Amino acid sequence: MLPALHCPAVHTAESLAREISQWRADGHTIGFVPTMGALHEGHIALVLKAMEVCDRVVVSIFVNPTQFAAHEDLGTYPRTLEADSALLAAAGCHLLYAPSVEEVYPDGFATTVSVEGPAIGLESDARPHFFAGVASVVARLFGQVRPDIAVFGEKDYQQLMVVRRMVSDLALPVKVLGVETKREADGLALSSRNVYLSPTERMRAGRLNVILRDLAHALEDGEPAARALEHARILAASVFDAVDYIEVRDADRLEIVGEGPLARPARVLAAVRVGKTRLIDNVPANPARRG
Numbered sequence: 001m002l003p004a005l006h007c008p009a010v011h012t013a014e015s016l017a018r019e020i021s022q023w024r025a026d027g028h029t030i031g032f033v034p035t036m037g038a039l040h041e042g043h044i045a046l047v048l049k050a051m052e053v054c055d056r057v058v059v060s061i062f063v064n065p066t067q068f069a070a071h072e073d074l075g076t077y078p079r080t081l082e083a084d085s086a087l088l089a090a091a092g093c094h095l096l097y098a099p100s101v102e103e104v105y106p107d108g109f110a111t112t113v114s115v116e117g118p119a120i121g122l123e124s125d126a127r128p129h130f131f132a133g134v135a136s137v138v139a140r141l142f143g144q145v146r147p148d149i150a151v152f153g154e155k156d157y158q159q160l161m162v163v164r165r166m167v168s169d170l171a172l173p174v175k176v177l178g179v180e181t182k183r184e185a186d187g188l189a190l191s192s193r194n195v196y197l198s199p200t201e202r203m204r205a206g207r208l209n210v211i212l213r214d215l216a217h218a219l220e221d222g223e224p225a226a227r228a229l230e231h232a233r234i235l236a237a238s239v240f241d242a243v244d245y246i247e248v249r250d251a252d253r254l255e256i257v258g259e260g261p262l263a264r265p266a267r268v269l270a271a272v273r274v275g276k277t278r279l280i281d282n283v284p285a286n287p288a289r290r291g
Contacts (some may be wrong), residue, residue: 005089028055032147038078038192067133226259
C-alpha cells in the first residue's frame with residue numbers, strides 16, 4: 001500500500017512568511033481557507049474554490065480557544081491533523097499552516113476585535129463570546145497569511161457576514177468569498193460536529209434542513225413571516241431536544257425582517273440541539289420567486 005500523501009506544512013508565522021514572500025516575488029495571488037480541522041467535503045469545496053480563483057492556496061488548521069466558552073467542547077473538539085493533511089494533499093492544496101496557540105496568541109497578546117451589526121443576536125445570544133473570538137483570530141490569521149482572497153462556507157452564514165463587515169470596516173486588503181453549504185443525502189449540512197451524533201440522533205438531525213426549506217418556500221410563496229416562523233418553531237420543538245433559535249433575517253445585513261411577506265432577499269437561520277450536539281444551518285429565501 002502506498003503511504004498517504006501529506007500537504008506541505010509550516011507551523012510558525014516566520015516559516016509561513018518565507019513561503020508567502022517567495023510566492024509574491026513570483027507574482028502569485030494567494031488564497032486562504034481558515035479552518036479548525038476535522039476536515040470534510042465541505043472544507044475541501046472551499047479549498048477547491050480558492051484554487052480556482054488564486055495561484056497558491058494556504059489552509060490553516062487552528063482550534064481557536066477564544067471562541068469557546070468554558071462549558072463548550074474545546075477539549076474534545078476533533079483533532080485529526082494527519083488525516084486532514086492527506087485530504088489537503090489530495091485536493092492539491094499548496095500549504096498547510098498549523099500553528100500552536102502560542103504562535104497565534106504570543107505572550108502579552110492583548111487585542112480583541114469586536115464586531116456589532118451582523119454579530120448581534122442569533123449565535124451571540126447563545127454564545128456571547130463567540131464572534132469576538134472569531135473576528136480576533138481571523139484578523140490575526142489574515143495578518144500572518146496576507147491573502148488576496150479568503151474563502152468561507154455559507155453554513156456559518158452569520159460568521160461569513162461578520163468577517164465581511166470586519167474586512168470592510170477595517171479596510172483590510174482581502175476579498176471574502178462565500179461557498180454554498182455542502183450537504184449529506186438527506187440535506188444535513190456537513191459539520192465536524194456531526195461525528196458526535198448517535199445513529200438515532202443522526203436521523204432526527206436530518207429534519208433540520210427540511211424544516212428550514214419548508215419555511216423558506218412558505219416565505220417565497222408570500223406567507224407572512226410571523227405565521228411561517230411560528231409554524232416552523234412548533235415543528236422544530238417537536239423534533240429536537242432544544243431550539244436555540246429559528247429566525248428570518250435580511251440576507252445582506254442580517255437585520256430582523258418585518259412580520260409580513262418578504263420584501264427583500266432573506267436568510268432563514270437556525271440552531272438546534274440533538275442530544276448533546278448543537279447544529280446550525282441556514283437557507284436563502286428570495287421573494288423574487290413569487291409571481
